[in-house]
Each structure stands twice: as C-alpha cells, then as structure tokens.
Amino acid sequence: MSSTATPEASGHSHDDGHGHDGHAHGHAEQNFFLKYFWSTDHKIIGFQYLFTGMFMALIGGFAVYAFRMQIAFPGMSVPGYGRVTATDYNALVTTHGSVMIFWVAMPVLIAALGNYLIPLMIGADDMVFPRLNRLSYQLFLLSIVVLIASFFVQGGAFGGAWTSYPPLSAKPEYNLTPLGAPMWLVAVALEFAAFLLGGINFVTTLMNSRAPGMKMFDVPIVIWMIVIASILFMASVGPLVAGAIMLLFDQTVGTGFFDPKKGGDPVLWQHLFWFFGHPEVYVVLLPAMGIVAEVITTFSRKKLFAYKTVIYTAVGTGALSFFVWAHHQFIAGIDPRMANIFSVTTLLISIPVAEMVFVYIATLFGGSIRLTTPMLWALAFIGEFLLGGVTGIFLGSSGADIYFHDTYFVIAHFHYTFFPIAFIAVFAAVTYWFPKMFGKYMNEAWGKVHFWGTIIPFNFIFIPLFLLGARGDHRRIYDYTHFPDLMKPGMQDLRVLATLSLVVLLAFQVVFLVNYFYSAFKGPKAEANPWKANTLEWQAPSPPPHGNFPEGLPTVYRGPYEYSHPDRQDDHWPQNSPS
C-alpha cells in the first residue's frame, strides 16, 4: 500500500463529536484513486462493503450449487465444477456457510448499510472516525484475501464446517487440511477485528453526530437496530476471538486447550463459539428488521405502530440473546440439567421477536399500501421469517431437539431466518435506497420478475428440506446412498426438487444483477425524494455528494414516521421541515 496517500488527503476538518454547524466545506473532490480506493467517505466505504458482499455472495452461491448438485445426483460431473469428492463436498459446505454469514450477511447488513445510512439518516456529514472506517474495510478485504488464498493451498480449503469444532479442526491428521484450517481461522479473526472497528465508529457516530434537534427517539428504527446490533457484536465477539487464537495455537504450536489428551476440552470451543454465534443471529436480524420498518412505513403511508415498543423489544432480544447459546449444544455432552435452563431462555426469546413481528403487521392496519418492489421484499420478509421463527420453537424445545438436532430440519429452519435476513431484507434495502445511492430508478417490472423468481423457488428449496429433516436426513452427508433408511421412496425426489429449485433461484439472480448495474448507469433519473419519505437521507441530493448536505446540515423537528398526519395536507412530513 502506498505511503504517499496520507490520511490528510481526505481533507476532513471534522472536530469530533459535533457535526452540527452545517458546514459542507472540507469535503473537496478527490482524484480517482483516493476517491474509490483510499476513501474516507462513508458512502464510498459503504459501497465497497456492498459490492464486496455481493461478490462473496457469488462465491457462496456457487459453492451451494456445486454441493447441492452432488446431493441430488451423486457422482455426477457438475457443470462448471466437475466431480465433487467427499473432500470437496466438506470444503464447499464449509465455504458456503462461513462466506454467507461472515462475508455476506455481516458486511452487507451491518457494514454496508450502517456506513451508508447512519450519517445520512442522522443528518451528519460523515462518520466520527472516517479513517478508522477505511482501516476497517481494508482489514476486511485482507480477510477475504486470506480466505480465498486458502482455496488454493496444499490440502485445499478447510472442510470442518463453519462451526469449526475441534478436535477435527485442531489437527491436520484429522481434517487433512494442514494450511486450510489455520487460514480459515485467521480470515475469521481478521474479519472480526474489522467489524470491531466499524462497530465502535457506528456507536460513537450515533451518540455524537446527530443533527440538531434529533432526540434519541427521533432516530429511525433502522439506525437504532444497526447500532444495537453493533453493540451486541462487540459484546459477544471477545470470547470467540480469544477462542480462535487458542484454536490457532492448538493447530500450529501444539497447545492443548481443546485436546482431551493434554487435559483440554473440545466442548469449551463450542461454548466460546456459540456465546458469539447466537447473539450473531440477532446481530444480522435486527438490521433486517430495521430495513423492513423503514420500507413498510413509507409504502403504507403509516406511522410505525408503537415505535418505542420496537426499540424496547430489540434491546430485550439483544439482552436475552446472551443467555441462549447452549441450545446449540443440548446433545453435545453438556450436563443434561443445563438443557432445561437454556430451553426456557430460548423459548422466552420468541416473545420479543414475535412482538416485533406483530408490531409490523399492526402497522399495515389502516394503511394505504402500494406494492412496489421494495415493499414486496419487505412484506415477503415478514411472511417468510414467520415460518423461520415458529420452526425455531421445535429446536429450542430440548425434548424435540433430540430428534431434530443436526438434521435438515435445522437447515431449513435457519435458512428461513437467514435467507430473509441476508437476501430478502437486503433486496428490500437495495431497491428502496437505490434512487438515493445512484440518483436513478431501477426497472420496476424486472424488479418484480426477480422478486417472484426468488421467492417461489426459495420456498421450493426449503419446504422439501423440512420434510427431509423430519424423515431423518442428517447434515453434511455427500452421498445418502450408504444409508438404507434414507433412500426410501420419495426421499431422493425431494432432494432433487430442492436442488432444481436452487438452480432456478440462482438463475433469477442474473435478472437482479443486470437490472442493478444497468439501472445504475442508464436508469431514468430519480429526484431527491422519490418515495415521499420523511427521513433525512431523502432530503439530501441523489446521489449525495461528499459531505452529504451541500445546503448545510439539517435541523430535526419531529420523529421519522409522521405519515398521513391529520393536521397536514401532504401525506408525508419530513423530519427537517420546520412546519
């Protein structure tokens, strides 16, 4: 990296913790390299995270395509990949899981949207720590370089699943990936460091840089959610980073933290992993919930039902999420009495989450609902996530989990939560904020083609997997023909149906990519506030320049969801409009 590109090049004159005096100077235009590769502009960094996340989604999508083809048609030469061996299969499954969670859901939902939206929606000209922000992305990029390099080293990519349980992950003689396993861990640890930096920035910015007049309860829900999620992430990731270093030492210098022969305990890793891993679910869920709140209020012209309740339930969910982790370990050899406690906490967490969903459904009451593409995505999130939520009850109930644990029922359940979070909500966000990001419109008709081409096959992938899981299909098996009880009539048909639906779903993503990139350059020009929304980002030009608000930073007079107010002719009332 060039040492000539000094941080001063960003031209910031930000005295930390203010952002109120409405200055737009100090945000000079920069040359191409500084603007796109060494930028401290939160919007450019947001785009970098977004496009990197999209690129990683292609890798994660390709991996799932290859291994699902192997499940449906064992032994076939998969077009575009070739024969999938058992080694390949494990590596593909591991890559799919870790990429989709750590390198797609996290960067897109937290980093990309957080970076892009926080300053714009709270009326600030940039993040409080713009250089920290840039460092965060660069570390993140480095983590990807390490991960991708691990595909090409001797022994190949790590294949011990995204949970990386020792002793399998700890010793090359067990996992047969002497380089892939430590590189995977290093990549994950770097990625966590990147998001720690980002999280600090998000929380500080929200606390210090809100526009004058903006009280905490005037902050849009999506910003609340991203910041609560960042706090959850920062509070939960410590044990996992420590665990990752311990595991790295076990792998490379021969310590025995997780090795029973040396007095260690493999189950310790599971506790460290899931102490992070379960709050992590809510780290990505909450921003998705926030996106949905913004979109459904705008397109139903309604005030959000019980705004404060949503925030309290989010905080409640976050706090409870630290006490549920061992539900991943009911049958993992923990003391069976502990399962009772974690079964209770797990079912209790369904209450705030259900309440949030009820609030969103109640918001639709009395609305004036327009089914635009972003609205379709936001509504689909609610409809699909409900199924993901209720099927979690089966797994949180310790008695039923004895049967369902590690079956495809679990896979179907968490894809009914994670797919809505990482894709459905993200498509809602991307289509909703597209006019702001690029100053252009996406094509609505193709947007709807992409919507239905994604939602229909999505259900045809995962409903068969629920059925297969109930019939005993267990996870991470590259060929079911060795199990007589899993080759009963009809079972392979369900596997084929899921795989073919996946291929259809992946094919329809081409529609999105073409629509997205074509519209970004050639789409019809969009005005600053095309959806007639209230929040501050829509009061900035589209796309916003470096510094965001060229007319001076806005002043806030009211909450973000004053739609269809009886005292007002217009059905929207921007937060910064004095009257």
Add this chain to the structure above:
Amino acid sequence: MISKYVDSVATFSGDIDHLIWVITAIVGFWFLLAEAVFFYLIIRYAARDGVRAQYVAGEDPKEKRWVAVPHYLTLAFDVWIIFSAISVWQEVKQTMPQADETVRVIAQQWAWTFIHPGADGQLDTADDIRLVDELHVEKGKTIHFELQSRDVLHSFSVPVFRLKQDVIPGRTIRGWFKTTQAGAYDIQCTEICGIGHAIMPARIIIESPEDHAAWLLSQTPATAALTTPTTQTGGMP
C-alpha cells in the same frame, strides 16, 4: 406424524413424536393465524384513490392491545411447550432405568465398534463380542450405552429411537434406550467428523429373544476378534 415415515421402536420415541405433534399444533395455529391477518391487511388496505391512510401511533394502551394480547398468549403457549419439552427431555436424558445389559460404543474416523457384553452380561470380560458397524440388542430389554471416541467428535444417532447423543474424545457418555419392536435400522453419525463422515453408517439389529440367543451362540470371542478394526491397539483414549 413422524412415525408415518420413520418407524418408532423405542419406549420414548412415541413421547418425542407426541411432543413434536403438540408443538406443531400450537405453532401451526399461530403461524396460520398470523399469515391470515397479514395477507388480509395487505389486501384490505391496498392503496385506493382518495383514501388516505389512518394516523395511528400505537402508543395508546387501547391500540397496544392488538399487540399486547397476542404477546401474552405467546407467553402462555411458550410455558405449555416448555413444560412438555422438559418432561420429555427428563425422560430420555435425565433418567437411567435399571439396565438389563450395557454395551460400549466406540466411534472413530470412520467406523463404529460395538462391544457387546456376551453371555456373562459383563463388559471387559473374555467373552465380549466386538463388532464393527453392527449392534445387536434383544427386543424389550433396557440397554445402557457407553459412548467413547478415539479421535474427533461424532454423534450417535438412531432415528427410529429419535435418539441422538454426541460422542466426545476423553469422556464416556452414558445413555439408555428400550426397544419395542424387532428389525434392522440405521445408526448414523450426525456430527461432521472429516471426509468419511458420509461413510459411517452402522445398523442396529433388534432381535426377538430366540433370535438374539441364537446370534449370541454363533459369536465366540475368537471369531469376533477377526472383525475388530486393525487400527485398534487396545488402549482406550
């Protein structure tokens, strides 16, 4: 519901199925109700010319009822599910009925070794019967199992019992089952254990008392030793 597709052959597998049925009925009802209200509202409040959306803050307790009542009902149903789940859990995992026989199950990459106590009913005696990937039990007997692993994590799963328990190197984990029906069924490893994870199937053979006695007679320690895996050197981890 599950037993339509997967036989139910242990004393507690029916209770697990019943629990799953109870949860399905409860969450299924709520799921369908929520989706019905959701779709109704989308259709009922579709944008129409000249009709303005209502202004509802949802902060008034009268309005909040619409969310608060389902919220308390969720809590009530959660309590019901928790009690049902924990009672099944305690039956399967927290009680150990008196054993008729104890078998040792040793997992390794990528095979199962089952040590049957043999004619004297005692493990670690000369007449122990060691078999690879095949477990023989007598129908109706209460069997205790001792799970051990030589290398990585595995999981001992018998879908027809609805039973699953991870196997951890360095520990012996005990559990039990009591069969209700004769037959041959899958034992699966359900915890990823390396590249051979998919080629670690075993079978459990549940036999009537006569068949089991005949099998026991046919197995002398001398012939059983031949089926012991070559990697095994005697010492338990």
